[in-house]
Amino acid sequence: MIMIMSQNLSLFCVFLIFGLLTPSTCLNTPKKGYKTKGMFVFGSSLVDNGNNNFLANSLAKADFSPYGVDFPLGPSGRFTNGENVIDILGKKLKIPDYIPPFTDPSTRGTKIVRGVNFASGGSGILDATGALAGNVTSLNQQINNFEKVTLPELELQLGSNNSKEILSKFLFVVGSGGNDYSLNYFLGLAGSNVSLEAFTNTLTSTLSTQLKRLHELGARKFVLMAINPNGCSPMALARVPTQEGCVENLNRASVMFNANLKNLVDDIRPQMPGSNLVFVNAYKMMSDIIRFPRSRGFREASSACCEVRQVSEGGTGILCKRGGSICPNRSEYVFFDGLHPTEAVNVVIATKAFSSPLRDEVYPFNVRKLSQI
Numbered sequence: 568m569i570m571i572m573s574q575n576l577s578l579f580c581v582f583l584i585f586g587l588l589t590p591s592t593c594l595n596t597p598k599k600g601y602k603t604k605g606m607f608v609f610g611s612s613l614v615d616n617g618n619n620n621f622l623a624n625s626l627a628k629a630d631f632s633p634y635g636v637d638f639p640l641g642p643s644g645r646f647t648n649g650e651n652v653i654d655i656l657g658k659k660l661k662i663p664d665y666i667p668p669f670t671d672p673s674t675r676g677t678k679i680v681r682g683v684n685f686a687s688g689g690s691g692i693l694d695a696t697g698a699l700a701g702n703v704t705s706l707n708q709q710i711n712n713f714e715k716v717t718l719p720e721l722e723l724q725l726g727s728n729n730s731k732e733i734l735s736k737f738l739f740v741v742g743s744g745g746n747d748y749s750l751n752y753f754l755g756l757a758g759s760n761v762s763l764e765a766f767t768n769t770l771t772s773t774l775s776t777q778l779k780r781l782h783e784l785g786a787r788k789f790v791l792m793a794i795n796p797n798g799c800s801p802m803a804l805a806r807v808p809t810q811e812g813c814v815e816n817l818n819r820a821s822v823m824f825n826a827n828l829k830n831l832v833d834d835i836r837p838q839m840p841g842s843n844l845v846f847v848n849a850y851k852m853m854s855d856i857i858r859f860p861r862s863r864g865f866r867e868a869s870s871a872c873c874e875v876r877q878v879s880e881g882g883t884g885i886l887c888k889r890g891g892s893i894c895p896n897r898s899e900y901v902f903f904d905g906l907h908p909t910e911a912v913n914v915v916i917a918t919k920a921f922s923s924p925l926r927d928e929v930y931p932f933n934v935r936k937l938s939q940i
Contacts, residue, residue: 603660603738603788603938605682606653607717609709610742610792612688612907614653617644618704619688621670626701627689629886633873633893634903637910644668646688648872648893648903649910652792652849653684653740655917660738660938669712670704680724682737683717685709691747692774699750706743706777714784734785735841738938741778742792744770744828748820749797763820771827775835782839788937789844790920791828794821795908796854801871802884802905813857825850829930845937846930847920853912856901865911866899875905 608614612627620630620643628644629635635642637649645651654665666684667674674683687709689700697703704712722728751757752766778789797803798817807814825848832844860868874891876882885905887893894900898911908916919925921934 602736602940603662604736605662605680606657606660606666606684606738606740607682607713607786608653608666608684608686608740608742609706609713610686610740611690611744611746612646612686613745613795614651614684614740614742614792615644615646615668615686615688616651616653616666616684617668618670618684618686620644620668621672622687622702622704624702625689626699627687627697627703627886629688631889633887633891636893637897644688646904646907647910647913648897650913651910652742652913652917652920655914656740656921656934659917659921659935669709669717675720677724679717679721683713685712685717686742689746689750690743691745691751692743692770692777693747693751695756696747696751698756699754700746706741706774710777710780713781718784731785731787735787737786738788738790738934739781739786740790740792741774744774744824745794745797745821748794748817748824752820753817763823767820767823767827770824771831774828775831778831778835778844779839782842787842788940789842790934790937791832791844791846793825793828793846793848793850796850796857797821797906799854799857799869800906801869801875801902804869805875805877805884805905821850832930843937843940845920845932845934847916847934848928848930849916849920851928852916852919853901853908856912856915860901863915864899865901866896867894868901870900870902871905872897872900872903872909 619625619628629646630642630644662681666682667678669683669685687704689697689703690705692706694705747770757766796818798814803814803817829846832846856863857868872894873887876888878884887904900909903909919928923929923933
């Protein structure tokens with residue numbers, strides 16, 4: 568249907584040359600140059616779009632109000648008030664529908680031909696991360712799900728057993744690592760003798776192996792999302808109430824990981840023939856907003872928009888209270904809950920990821936260019 572419509576529009580534009588149609592007819596012609604069929608998404612809650620909804624005994628869920636208050640489908644499992652970064656990036660890439668979550672039983676057949684989201688809130692790069700969040704899907708298991716379940720079905724749907732040819736037309740977005748610090752290292756699960764530097768190097772080397780595994784399966788275009796400035800989140804600030812400004816040890820971990828992740832873009836490419844990788848510096852994008860919120864259209868950069876269940880109340884300091892109150896001016900808040908950004912911030916991150924010309928925001932180039940390769 569889409570191909571027929573495109574052909575018809577092309578004919579319309581031919582008619583225009585002969586004065587048979589007005590110029591406005593051709594303005595709706597789909598933009599040329601995007602070679603991206605869709606996205607496969609891996610990671611944690613920042614890019615999860617509902618996988619944990621279908622995981623029994625998972626404590627990391629956002630399938631209740633007030634999550635999704637501004638999302639067309641209501642509470643969907645996205646950890647924000649509206650769309651997340653993946654949703655917005657998909658629109659900019661002209662992907663016609665939201666990428667479906669893997670664990671949804673209906674994500675089968677033709678629904679997977681534009682990609683699948685495997686991300687799981689509370690998960691991490693390391694298998695041990697997220698144990699305190701109950702049943703979550705680690706990054707390794709997400710890749711297993713892609714390889715063992717989705718890829719064979721995708722080949723069947725597209726009528727090809729050449730996965731490398733098929734997958735070269737998809738973006739592989741990976742957004743993981745933050746929970747490996749907050750739900751692992753800083754809880755002492757890695758061992759008291761492990762330095763932050765050593766732990767970060769372990770994360771980087773593990774992620775490198777995981778990316779190589781995806782490359783072996785046929786992935787060629789990678790978008791690597793930086794860890795956000797979690798030390799500036801309402802959760803972090805609430806746990807250290809005497810702290811002035813952001814919690815530096817948390818941000819130091821993020822900065823260290825992000826530096827390794829950016830270096831990985833250059834270091835791993837020669838080991839993955841035919842690949843292209845983009846590093847999206849979401850840390851800088853959010854930090855710029857937090858430092859100068861008003862100049863960027865925001866008003867509140869340190870408090871959660873929703874009513875959060877604090878640790879003293881038996882909560883985690885992260886998730887919104889079920890059915891709790893929310894701020895009316897959500898577009899002016901940086902954080903929706905104790906950790907996750909609002910849709911307004913997601914729009915900034917996705918827009919910059921897609922089209923920013925600045926190498927300290929996207930390296931070595933933006934997602935738009937990646938989609939045209």
